Amino acid sequence: MDDALFFALHEGLPRQAPGSDAVTQDAVRRLRAHGLPDDPEVLDIGCGPGRSLMMLARVTGGRVTGIDIHEPFLGEAQRRIDEAGLGRRARVERRSMLELDALPAERFDLLWGEGSIYIAGFDAGLERWRRLLRPGGLAAFSELTWLTEAPPAEARAFWADAYPAMRTEAANRAAAERLGWRVLDTVTLPDSAWWDEYYRPLEARIAEWRERYPGDAARAAVLDAEAAEIDLRRRFGAGYGYVFYLLRRMG
Secondary structure (H helix, E strand, O other): OOHHHHHHHOOOOOOOOOOHHHHHHHHHHHHOOOOOOOOOEEEEEOOOOHHHHHHHHOOOEEEEEEEEOHHHHHHHHHHHHHHHHOOEEEEEEEEEOOOOOOOOOOOOOEEEOOHHHHHOHHHHHHHHHHHHHEEEEEEEEEEEOOOOOOOOOHHHHHHHHHHOOOOEEHHHHHHHHOEEEEEEEEEOOOOOHHHHHHHHHHHEEEEEEEEHOOOOOOHHHHHHHHHHHEEEHHHHHHHEEEEEEEEEEOO
16 A cells, blocks of 8 residues: 555544544543552653544643654644643654654653554564553553454454454453553443544545546555445444553563
């Protein structure tokens, strides 16, 4: 897939992955029950245009740093921060999630990633980023997860190509524990978190591009791939979903 066209297709949409403000707030509420400080230092890994970053700045009471490598997303996130007057609580910087070794160890109270840890790999992210947390620090990552041990063959074939590392919740829990984390809670995103602010706006954008760029083979390939993913969710969504893994660093 053409990455530039993919990003262009998604720019300006409400979200870049399934999620909702309500789910973000619920995850923070659950972490409060596990000792999240009143004024935490937070790292939002793969913050995109800043939707979760803004919510975290509002509801955690802390200071949130968002990182991403896509300049247009960072520009949009910064505009949101400026317009909301949250400059004292939120900031963004261009930094790859694959290159966080330069950050000081034990700097943060909370690591956050909505729909982004797959880029590093669930296991690799948990292993490499653990050092960034203070002892006993918390993390919340949403990860694409099989919700059944026997998903439909068509869904399994699609994700075997698109995301072959996808596993069940039990397998992800076991991996996290093996890598030095305690799984405090898990939350499966509701179907509305896929459709309301992600797939429906994306479907509208796809229809707009098909009308605007007839005969453009490169764009058509991107649109067909995105439409196929949406169609798969519509038919087989009960078999997979995003699960928030709420974790504590052990040791």
